[in-house]
Amino acid sequence: MNISEASLQIPARQKNIHKVKLGDICSITFSKNQSDTVWSLRAVEHYSNPDKGKALSEVGRVLKHGANFTHLWPSVRELVNAFLWWLFPTMPSQPNLCPQGTKVLKQNDFLPCGSITTIMGDIIHVGRKV
Numbered sequence: 001m002n003i004s005e006a007s008l009q010i011p012a013r014q015k016n017i018h019k020v021k022l023g024d025i026c027s028i029t030f031s032k033n034q035s036d037t038v039w040s041l042r043a044v045e046h047y048s049n050p051d052k053g054k055a056l057s058e059v060g061r062v063l064k065h066g067a068n069f070t071h072l073w074p075s076v077r078e079l080v081n082a083f084l085w086w087l088f089p090t091m092p093s094q095p096n097l098c099p100q101g102t103k104v105l106k107q108n109d110f111l112p113c114g115s116i117t118t119i120m121g122d123i124i125h126v127g128r129k130v
Contacts, residue, residue, distance in 0.1 A: 025055040030062045038063055040071040044104075056108035063129040069110055073101060073123045101125035 008020045038059045059069050102112045110127030117123050
């Protein structure tokens with residue numbers, strides 16, 4: 001699911017992705033306890049704190065018990081992201097992303113399973129629905 005129709009064209013061409021859908025993470029149209037996993041690639045960090053909670057509540061609603069939520073938070077090393085963090089200083093800063101990601105997962109009833117930083121500097125958080 002993606003809020004951008006153009007972005008849906010990429011996964012729609014993949015052989016192992018069976019269904020793509022237009023939608024908003026704050027109001028997912030899937031049934032309760034339906035998904036084995038949810039990936040959020042560079043999305044949740046753009047929401048205000050109340051909307052982050054709403055988005056993660058929706059993720060938790062559609063995930064099966066014990067399923068994982070994986071979120072990729074973009075690197076500050078990318079020029080555009082560095083500019084945005086400079087322009088909007090209230091956005092979470094790179095040094096705080098691991099602790100903040102863990103805190104957000106815990107606040108939304110996910111068991112944090114780990115955080116890693118990729119070679120490009122992106123941070124991947126994984127939480128399990130409990």
